[in-house]
Amino acid sequence: MSEMEKEYTTFSGIPIKELYTSEDVEDIVFERDIGTPGDPPFTRGVYRTMYRGRHPTIRRFSGVETPEDTNKLFRRELELGSTGLAIAPDVPTSTGLDSDNPLCRGDVGFCGPPIDSVQDMEIMFDGIELDKVTTWTYTVPLTAMYLAVAEKRGYDLKQIGGSLAAMGFALPKGIDLPWSMSIDGDKRVSLDFAEWTSEHVPKWHNTSVSVYLIKDNWMTSIQELGIMLGAAMAAADAWKERGKLPLETFFRRISFETACGNDFFEELCKLRAARRMWAKICRDRYGITDPKLMQCRTRVQNHGSICVPEEPLNNLLRCGFGMLGAVLGGAQSLHPTAYDEALSIPSDMGTLLSIRTLQIIYEETGATSTVDPLAGSYFVEWLTNEIERRSWDYLKKIEDMGGMIKAIKAGFFANEYMQANHDAARKLETGERVVVGVNKYRLKPEEVPYNVPVYRYQPTCAERQIERVKKLRKERDSAKVTEALQEMEKVCRGDENIMPSLMKAVKAYATLQEVCDVWRKVYGLDAYAKMSV
Amino acid sequence: MAEKKKAKVLMAKPGVDGHWRGMYIVTLALRDAGMEVIYGGNMPPEQIATTAVQEDVDVVGLSIMTGSPIILSSETIKELRKVGKEDVLVIVGGILADHDIPDLKEAGVGGIFRTGTPIPDIVEFVREHVSDAQ
Numbered sequence: 001m002s003e004m005e006k007e008y009t010t011f012s013g014i015p016i017k018e019l020y021t022s023e024d025v026e027d028i029v030f031e032r033d034i035g036t037p038g039d040p041p042f043t044r045g046v047y048r049t050m051y052r053g054r055h056p057t058i059r060r061f062s063g064v065e066t067p068e069d070t071n072k073l074f075r076r077e078l079e080l081g082s083t084g085l086a087i088a089p090d091v092p093t094s095t096g097l098d099s100d101n102p103l104c105r106g107d108v109g110f111c112g113p114p115i116d117s118v119q120d121m122e123i124m125f126d127g128i129e130l131d132k133v134t135t136w137t138y139t140v141p142l143t144a145m146y147l148a149v150a151e152k153r154g155y156d157l158k159q160i161g162g163s164l165a166a167m168g169f170a171l172p173k174g175i176d177l178p179w180s181m182s183i184d185g186d187k188r189v190s191l192d193f194a195e196w197t198s199e200h201v202p203k204w205h206n207t208s209v210s211v212y213l214i215k216d217n218w219m220t221s222i223q224e225l226g227i228m229l230g231a232a233m234a235a236a237d238a239w240k241e242r243g244k245l246p247l248e249t250f251f252r253r254i255s256f257e258t259a260c261g262n263d264f265f266e267e268l269c270k271l272r273a274a275r276r277m278w279a280k281i282c283r284d285r286y287g288i289t290d291p292k293l294m295q296c297r298t299r300v301q302n303h304g305s306i307c308v309p310e311e312p313l314n315n316l317l318r319c320g321f322g323m324l325g326a327v328l329g330g331a332q333s334l335h336p337t338a339y340d341e342a343l344s345i346p347s348d349m350g351t352l353l354s355i356r357t358l359q360i361i362y363e364e365t366g367a368t369s370t371v372d373p374l375a376g377s378y379f380v381e382w383l384t385n386e387i388e389r390r391s392w393d394y395l396k397k398i399e400d401m402g403g404m405i406k407a408i409k410a411g412f413f414a415n416e417y418m419q420a421n422h423d424a425a426r427k428l429e430t431g432e433r434v435v436v437g438v439n440k441y442r443l444k445p446e447e448v449p450y451n452v453p454v455y456r457y458q459p460t461c462a463e464r465q466i467e468r469v470k471k472l473r474k475e476r477d478s479a480k481v482t483e484a485l486q487e488m489e490k491v492c493r494g495d496e497n498i499m500p501s502l503m504k505a506v507k508a509y510a511t512l513q514e515v516c517d518v519w520r521k522v523y524g525l526d527a528y529a530k531m532s533v
Numbered sequence: 534m535a536e537k538k539k540a541k542v543l544m545a546k547p548g549v550d551g552h553w554r555g556m557y558i559v560t561l562a563l564r565d566a567g568m569e570v571i572y573g574g575n576m577p578p579e580q581i582a583t584t585a586v587q588e589d590v591d592v593v594g595l596s597i598m599t600g601s602p603i604i605l606s607s608e609t610i611k612e613l614r615k616v617g618k619e620d621v622l623v624i625v626g627g628i629l630a631d632h633d634i635p636d637l638k639e640a641g642v643g644g645i646f647r648t649g650t651p652i653p654d655i656v657e658f659v660r661e662h663v664s665d666a667q
Contacts, residue, residue, distance in 0.1 A: 091550045091599045103577055106604035107548045176551030178575055217554065309649045342648050344630055418557065425558045425652060438649065454630050459601060530574060531553045 011263035012220035014386055020378035028381060033276070037371045039291060041279040043272050043384065044372035045330040046295040051368035056326075057333035058358050059084030059136060061301065063112030064345065065461040067123035070113040073351070074128060080355045084333060086136035087124070088112040088345075094138060095179050096516030099465045108462035111345050116469040116511050121145040122152070134161040134203075140193045141515050144499070144506045147201060152507075163205035163255060163299075166190055170234035170404045172227065172413030174213025177529040181516070183405060185523025187238055189498060194239070196499035198249050205297075207235060207254040215259035216303040217417050218424035221270040221387055226394030227404075227413070228256055229277055234404040236286060247286060251293035255332075259303035260322040265383055267322060268374065271298060271329030273388040300326040301335035305424075307342040311437040312452050315339035320357045327367050328374055334358055344455040408528055418531070469511065476509040484508045485518055492522040540663035542592040545573035545581045547609050548600040555626055555648075556596035562652045563594075563659060578605070582612035585621055591663050597627040607640040622662050626655070 008016040017024075028034065035041065038048030047053055060082060063070045074085050089112045092104040099114045108114050115121055121142070125135075130150045137143040143164050150160050169186035180186070194206040211228040215221070232254065239250045256274070260267040278296035282288040302322045307315040316339040323336045336357040338350030346354065362368050374380045401407040427433035434440050484505035491501040505515050544560045546553070553574065563570045571588055573581065585593055593613065597605055606625050613621055624644035625637060637645055644658050 091548070095549050095551075097549060104549055106608060107550060107600040110601050111599040176546075176553050176575060178551070179549070309647060342628065344628065421554050421558060422561065429652065454632075456630070456632065457601060459604065530551075531557065532572065532574070 010221075010266040010383070011261055012222050012266060012387075012390075014266070014383070014390070020382055022378060024378050024382040025385075028385070033385075034375060034381070040283065040294050042275040042295060044375055046275065046297055046332070048371075050330065050371040051327070051362070052371070055083075055362045055368060056331055056358070057084040057134070057299075058082045058335075058355055059086050059134075059299070059333050060335050060351070060354060061086040061088045061136070062346065062351065063088040063090075064455075065090075065109035065113065065457060066465065067113045067115065067120040071124050071126050071128075074124065077351065077355065078128070078133065080352065081359055082355055084134050084136070085128075086335070087115075087138050087142065089138065089142070090114050093142070093512060095177065096139070096141065096512055097179060098469055098511050098513035099462070100469050101513060105462070108465055110457055110462075114462075114465045115142060115145065116465070116513075117472055117509050118145045118148050118152075118506050119468070119472060119509065121149050125149055130155055131159040134163070136208075137162055137164045139164060140166075140189050141502065141506065141512055143193070143204075144502050144515075145512075148503060148507045157201045158203070160201055161203035161205075163208040165210040165257070166194065166206060166208050167231060167235040170231040170238075171209070171211065172404075172408050172417070173526075173529045174217055174417065176531055177526065179516075179520070180526045180529045181519045182524040182526050183408070183528065185519050186526070188492075188523065189519060190235070191238060191242060192498045194250070194253075195245055196497050198245060198253065200499075202253075205253050205255045207232075207250060208257060208299075209235065209254070210257035212257055212259045212301060212303065215261055216305050218305065218420040219416060220420075221263075221266055222390045222394050223416060223420075224258060225270065225274055225277065225387070225391040226398060228258065228274070229281060229391070230395055230398040230404045230407075232256070232278070233281065233285070237403070240286075248288070248290070248293055251282060251286070251288055255297040255299065257299040257301070260300050260326050261303055262306055262318055262322060264321055264325045265380065266387070267325040268329035269380055269383040269387050271300070271326065271331060272372075272380075272384045273391060274298065275330070276384075277388055277391060297332045298330075299333035299335070300329075300331040302337040304337055304341050307337060307339065308435060308438050309342040311443065311448055312340055312343060313450065314437055315342065316353055316357070319354075320361075323357055324361055324365070324367060327361055328372075330372060340452055340454065343452070344457075347453045347455045349453055350455075411528075414528075414531060472509060472511070480508045481505070481510050481514070485510055485514055488515065488518045489522060492518060540568040540592060540659060541588065541590045542568055542570045542594055542659065543573055543581065543585055543588060543590045544570055544594040544596065545576045545584070546596045547576065547578050547581060547605040548597075549575060550597075550599040551575065552598040553596075555598070556594070558652060559594060559596070559626060559655055562656050566656045566660065568659070578609040578612040581609050582616045582618060585613060585618050586616050590621060592622045592624060592659055595623065595625045595627075597625060597629070599628075602627065602629050602633045603636045603640065606637055606642050610641045622659075624655075624659065626650070 037045035099108045197204045197206040214224040275296040279294040282294040302319040319336045336354045338346035340350040488501040622643045626646040
């Protein structure tokens with residue numbers, strides 16, 4: 001096929017013309033659709049001065065096999081210039097299982113630290129000033145442990161900031177989570193957490209909606225925005241339905257997490273479209289009038305599935321371009337995926353280069369010197385509009401099914417996930433999606449002129465952790481733990497906020513699985529958290 | 534060519550990791566190639582072994598991403614031997630480092646497929662090995 005006949009599309013399949021001119025943007029009303037940064041609809045950014053005020057946070061989702069080594073890693077990252085932390089624990093911890101559970105053998109400490117109790121959290125944050133750094137703490141029980149450590153060290157919780165992957169009940173599961181609690185239970189825990197932190201930990205971004213896994217499973221930017229906004233709406237609706245706190249409180253602390261792939265222009269236009277859509281949703285659907293409550297603040301990470309093991313240093317370029325796109329798109333917090341993540345969790349070299357990627361963008365490229373430098377480009381404004389238009393259509397499809405929860409229960413997203421992965425595998429095989437060094441310009445392994453260091457797991461770390469949790473069970477005040485867990489269960493069955501009893505249980509050194517088991521017992525397991533073929 | 538018995542495969546993920554994508558894609562490819570595939574999802578090694586017996590499979594495919602390939606593969610092979618399924622072909626796919634490869638072979642893994650392996654290569658390997666055994 002000649003270059004003239006070839007069909008050009010974005011990653012999401014949006015057809016692209018050879019040339020864009022003023023005719024493609026003639027419907028745009030500048031004040032209404034683009035406007036000024038810091039003002040609705042925030043197309044040009046959520047803050048007036050954007051990166052002149054502050055560079056986006058460098059926050060890597062990271063962790064290694066023990067709490068001790070993760071502490072060293074966190075300190076090292078901060079020394080190198082990271083400005084935020086994010087806990088990437090092992091899979092048993094993210095699943096809410098303890099290290100000594102026989103189901104977890106082979107998984108303990110393998111891709112991050114095991115966190116069985118407050119004890120491990122204390123070790124991980126030893127020597128780190130908790131009022132100087134913000135941390136992404138992943139789940140509600142891990143956040144409770146983090147806050148317990150802060151209290152124990154004498155901090156006022158009002159000074160502690162961070163975020164977590166919240167409102168999971170409204171999100172389609174991107175990985176199998178057979179031990180997660182039911183959607184109703186997750187909803188109760190998420191909303192109680194958000195309400196409690198609004199009062200007690202006011203700097204916490206307690207309603208952070210993460211759609212990282214959507215793109216990571218090769219869905220489009222359109223699906224990603226539709227799902228992200230659909231989930232945020234489901235969470236806002238649930239908050240409103242409860243009616244315990246004003247709706248404004250919900251919108252004050254909401255933030256978002258997206259993933260970025262390789263399509264440079266689509267990714268930056270996606271962020272611009274997301275801000276405009278969220279501002280419209282806040283205003284038109286929820287009647288929000290304060291512009292500060294309509295800001296779509298976004299964290300962006302390169303999705304891991306763009307990294308391949310062939311010629312791994314190519315991933316450094318892939319992730320670097322993606323991050324430049326996210327900066328030009330106006331993101332607030334960034335994580336360049338390490339170039340070696342298709343081989344292992346990041347090596348020291350992977351971590352260093354990940355941080356350096358952002359520092360070079362911020363300090364050397366000039367990309368942060370002026371706000372939204374690509375605004376007004378015929379192509380950029382046209383593509384922003386096109387992504388928005390298509391995303392409204394997808395969101396409407398979700399709404400027509402009765403909203404996110406109903407669509408999840410109907411199996412709609414399970415099918416979307418499978419279809420997207422299936423298509424991605426096919427496109428890679430046919431060459432429809434080019435991956436340099438994989439299905440085009442491929443070298444034989446012996447022709448690649450370099451090797452990279454790979455992180456190596458020490459299997460003995462699991463034995464040490466299992467000993468530690470067993471010792472904890474023996475040494476702690478077990479009557480106090482039992483009492484706290486019973487109180488948690490009683491509260492979960494009633495109407496009171498679950499957080500005070502959860503805080504009490506974790507402070508008594510109840511383990512992660514013990515508190516999660518209370519929820520599993522009271523609320524049941526999620527019937528929609530597992531794929532089938 | 535003489536008609537051969539359809540290969541029967543159990544695809545499973547030992548441990549608690551829920552990254553199902555690789556297992557899913559390989560399941561579909563083997564199924565498309567005419568094999569009978571049981572998609573087990575997350576299963577502890579003991580359950581993989583009992584399922585392999587009950588379903589009388591020729592091949593057990595393990596998908597491993599965030600867990601220890603060595604521990605999870607050798608535990609599964611140990612359980613398969615306990616229930617008399619030592620003849621089954623065990624293949625492993627996922628994020629595997631160079632240093633894992635000799636240990637996996639030593640543990641008795643018959644086919645090792647690292648991230649980036651073209652899917653048809655996996656199908657071909659299974660087809661050849663199952664017909665060899667018959």
